[in-house]
Amino acid sequence: MSRRAKGCVYLVGAGPGDPGLLTLRAARLLADADTVVHDRLVHPAVLEHARPHARILYVGKEGGGESVRQEDIHTLLIAQARLGRSVVRLKGGDPFVFGRGGEEALALEAAGIPYEVVPGVSSLAAVPAAAAIPITHRGVSGSVTFATAHRTEGAPDWAHLARAETLVLFMAGGRLDETTHALMSAGRAPTTPTAVVEAGTWEHQRVLEAPLSGIAREAREADVGSPALLVVGEVVSLRSQLRSLAQRP
């Protein structure tokens, strides 16, 4: 990989939350950045890697909505780079996994701004792991499908998602009823072991477990908020055998 440079934008994955899951390269780039542009799902301790005088700009999104328009983020990144600054664009998880990093990369490419992508630990595997759920397991699941429950266009292919050996869904608040019904209507057994992980790897992580038919009610009663992941499949039942992992808060 090339060395960090002025006028360059680094699209960097910050990992799922736990600041220990930041990569070495991300920490070095942060320590050298003039400008850091970050989302809501970045742990405050991650930002402490930045220099005291770096500009820290928050462009976070709340729930499904956006507080700063995507186009305005592009304009901001391009403007900061054109000022000759080294810019770290820090995203929760991984920039290319439901992170809109591709859109930002295309905008930078079109503007002729040098950029790099620095992958991060994606929530998709790390959050189930933090809940003692291996998303693949020999003899239980040999594939995993990741999707988001809040697409901007079209409906998800529920028939495909229902057939996944392991299904991991990014949830926006309040769609669990709709989502679990859609999966059952598309043929997924109501008894399928299911978990919801709220704020996975963060200090306030919570895990709920129930059959697919009951998880939405469990989550509603527990007042589960965002971010949350839904994990559907027989791998969820491994939690009960990985007791010492599952007992972590």
Next chain:
Amino acid sequence: MSRRAKGCVYLVGAGPGDPGLLTLRAARLLADADTVVHDRLVHPAVLEHARPHARILYVGKEGGGESVRQEDIHTLLIAQARLGRSVVRLKGGDPFVFGRGGEEALALEAAGIPYEVVPGVSSLAAVPAAAAIPITHRGVSGSVTFATAHRTEGAPDWAHLARAETLVLFMAGGRLDETTHALMSAGRAPTTPTAVVEAGTWEHQRVLEAPLSGIAREAREADVGSPALLVVGEVVSLRSQLRSLAQRP
């Protein structure tokens, strides 16, 4: 997360190859480990985080086969922990994504050995990213399915895999013909943009791109080896728009 401790086994993801993609927590655990047990797909520079006098034990697997039986790895981890050592079990990518980390966790749980899981950057997203392929992209792909082409039992559900918006397959050597034919027989269009990424994020990374119907021949002619990922879906065509990323070696 609890502090590192003697007699504890840490199942740690080493990331896809590039040593900069190691996590901060993995680096700290390595620096404190008495014993490090690692696979073939761990970059030598990652092992340099270990103390000079740490025991470094190689239990790597070549291709699809195993050089050390999985049960013997369990026995080794348990024995090292019972000697009161702090043991880092270092795996390429993420321990719970086709890494058999679940099996090792179950063995440790059954033996009453304390253990933790430290997620890593998974190859599944990071390797396509290193080839300038965002695995999800608004308006192009809102879900991604990961699978392995070398299952130990049963055949993959090709109908499900063929219907994935983005499909990422871990390849063992020499199955590309079989795999691409199975996908086309199950209904995937022969013209679907497809890439093979060999040794993704490593210094010797190579990327080949072709329609699904032609990628196996391309890979054979280029003598692609292991490890390799197959990426199938319209997102592959974004490479041509992300030129400055794609031009990285």
